Amino acid sequence: MCKNCWKKYSSIYYSTEDQKEKDRKRSIKYSLRPDVKKKRKERDAIKYSIPEIREKQKEYSKEYYRRPENTELLKNRNRESLRALKIEVMNAYGGKCECCGEVRLEFLTIEHSFGDGKQKRQEVGRTNIYRDLKKRGFPKNEGIQVLCFNCNLSRAMQGYCPHDIDRKNLIELTIKYNYK
Numbered sequence: 001m002c003k004n005c006w007k008k009y010s011s012i013y014y015s016t017e018d019q020k021e022k023d024r025k026r027s028i029k030y031s032l033r034p035d036v037k038k039k040r041k042e043r044d045a046i047k048y049s050i051p052e053i054r055e056k057q058k059e060y061s062k063e064y065y066r067r068p069e070n071t072e073l074l075k076n077r078n079r080e081s082l083r084a085l086k087i088e089v090m091n092a093y094g095g096k097c098e099c100c101g102e103v104r105l106e107f108l109t110i111e112h113s114f115g116d117g118k119q120k121r122q123e124v125g126r127t128n129i130y131r132d133l134k135k136r137g138f139p140k141n142e143g144i145q146v147l148c149f150n151c152n153l154s155r156a157m158q159g160y161c162p163h164d165i166d167r168k169n170l171i172e173l174t175i176k177y178n179y180k
């Protein structure tokens with residue numbers, strides 16, 4: 001095969017979507033190999049130890065994520081990974097509101113029943129509370145419980161949840177009708 005033929009052949013071969021996809025997968029697999037990863041890390045460490053290169057890279061990535069097509073991408077990616085993290089944390093602590101049984105993820109929140117939740121939140125931020133809990137293997141001895149926003153807020157504001165009153169009434173009613 002002469003040079004021109006090779007060029008023609010390869011341009012056809014590599015332009016099919018199938019082949020592109022295969023190549024992409026292969027290169028991802030390659031880049032995830034431990035030895036390749038390690039080498040890349042070492043190379044990057046040397047490269048980014050030079051301040052000018054570090055600055056340039058920072059500028060580039062800022063510019064990259066400011067492009068309209070990429071801001072959306074970044075937002076979606078962040079949202080997805082945050083959701084996955086939240087699912088993991090909620091499941092580790094029971095997966096539902098301790099007070100009313102709400103299970104929909106959007107309503108759920110983590111509460112420190114020792115009462116230092118607010119302080120902790122200000123210290124590290126809400127997302128980082130999740131990260132922090134995961135990093136520490138979901139500790140079970142810190143008075144952490146899952147509550148929905150409704151139950152959480154009314155406990156914080158009023159010191160009780162209306163559900164408590166419902167439960168109390170239900171118990172009283174049960175006693176009244178069963179033991180009169």
Ligand SMILES: [Zn+2]
Pocket residue numbers: 097098099100101102147148149150151152
């Ligand atoms: Zn609730």
Ligand SMILES: [Zn+2]
Pocket residue numbers: 099100150151161162163164
């Ligand atoms: Zn409640």
